[in-house]
Amino acid sequence: MTIDGHRNPSVDELRRALNGDRSALRSVVDCLTPVIQVRVARALLRLTPVAYSSDIRQEVADLTQQVFLALFADQGKTLRSWDPDRGASLAGFVGLLAEREVISTMRTQSRNPWSEIPMDLPDLDRAAGASSHPEAGAASRQVLDEVWKRLQSRLTNRGVQMFQWLYVDGLSVGEVCTLTGLTEDAVHAWRSRLGRLVRDIAGEVMSDSLVAERTAQERTP
Amino acid sequence: MSRDEDLLRALSDLVRSEDPWRDPRLDDLAAGRLSPDQEQALLRELGPNAPMVEAFRPFDARFKADLADQIAASMRASPSASARGGVRFLPRRAVVLGGAAATLAAAAALILLLRPHATPDDPVPPYELVVLGGDNIVRSAPETRQARTARLVPGSRLEVRLRPGHRVQGSVALRGAVVRGADIRPWLPATEVDPSGAIRVAGTREQLFAGLPDGEWTVVVAVGREHALPADVAELVRNQPSVPGDDASVRYESFRVMLTGAGNE
DSSP states (O other): OEETTEEOOOHHHHHHHHTTOHHHHHHHHHHHHHHHHHHHHHHHHHHSOGGGOTTHHHHHHHHHHHHHHHHHHHHHHHHHTOOGGGSOOHHHHHHHHHHHHHHHHHTTSTTOGGGSOOOOHHHHHHHHTTOOOOOGGGOOHHHHHHHHHHHHHHSOHHHHHHHIIIIISOOOHHHHHHHHOOOHHHHHHHHHHHHHHHHHHHHHHHHHHHHHHHHHHHHOO | OOHHHHHHHHHHHHHHHHOGGGOHHHHHHHTTOOOHHHHHHHHHHHGGGGGGGGGGSOOOHHHHHHHHHHHHHHHHHOTTHHHHOEEEEESSSOSOOOSGGGGSOOBOSSOOOOOTTSOTTOOOOOEEEEEEESSEEEESSTTSTTOEEEEEOTTOEEEEEEEESSOOOSOOEEEEEEEETTEEEEEOOOBEEOTTSOEEEEEEHHHHSTTOOSEEEEEEEEEEOGGGSOSSHHHHHHHOOSSOOSSOSEEEEEEEEEEOSSSOO
């Protein structure tokens, strides 16, 4: 069976691995290593400026190892909590925990964006302002590029990461709570305010383009 | 669907399309399914980001086998492995140690005492030994706790961490020996100890094993109350218990190093 392009260990194989079957354990490690590696690598590359990632492979190896040990700690307590009937694939479940482990580790390092002072939600509200509603349906690639540029400039790295999780990755509020340790209310607040900020920035960009267009027309003889 | 949702969806699509690390070929690369031609194409497309592809190259069988061994060892240890001690081998440096180890100065001494106000007779908790470094991790008998050997060529770095299962109350000291057959010598590395009782030894082969001939050596370390530590290295090696008790004032751990390339066998 494959999940996300990776071979997925069977539930029975996982159970045997957790019960100490060495052959099954090897198989589970074989199957899950690429899943965890990719998730760790993506999280690291997202959280770490590329310029500082001179030893990225070693960092990924270390963190992959760390994730596995965390998954199997206390007789595999975390892995045993995975229930296929709840809908999440094993790869998705393990991937989420891998990303959480990266974030948790990076929190201790100065380059970690999560260690920065987060933008307070009231600040985010002020940044959103009260500009007019954009004609989103007409948003062109150029407008979207500009919206993304302005959004990044107004958010901390933490805010950008939140946007990535909530909108780009499409994670559920619960999954983001797992990743960040925030309450559901706090994540809902982020989601709502980020959405409003995007809408308002898009309004500004559309308005700026209209002004530029009019100015250009007026200058045309 | 509302215009807001349209906008957010369009923006999310744009962000996804511009993120080079979302490329599904990277999943294939990690899983070993990318052909050389496909990889070359991926590298060309990534342009200046291409060096970061190293993060996605598949780990070899040895990495995975070592990982499985570590997991098995940690599961065998007990539900609370870290509290009962055990040996973990990690390939080179691993997780960030944190600032604690750097808070005390290194001391090139056989015995390093901490906090002289400590209660001398308290038992010390079990320690977990983590050995990082060496150019290769050589596995021999995988079922034993001292199954793997760190291979050290000239210039290789090694780091040894001894972490207590819980914060140590009172002073602790470390005493070490290197053993090959009947050849038993004191091990006198520079040592850092943090206030929790964790101990770190790090250095190059030359710093840690100066004057030691090439070959496989077993490093035995004892951590505990100074008064309880073995008086000499022969006693240290002799006293090393196979099953440590729960109420010990000295904890023993050991690992192997394979010294090669110095031409002084």
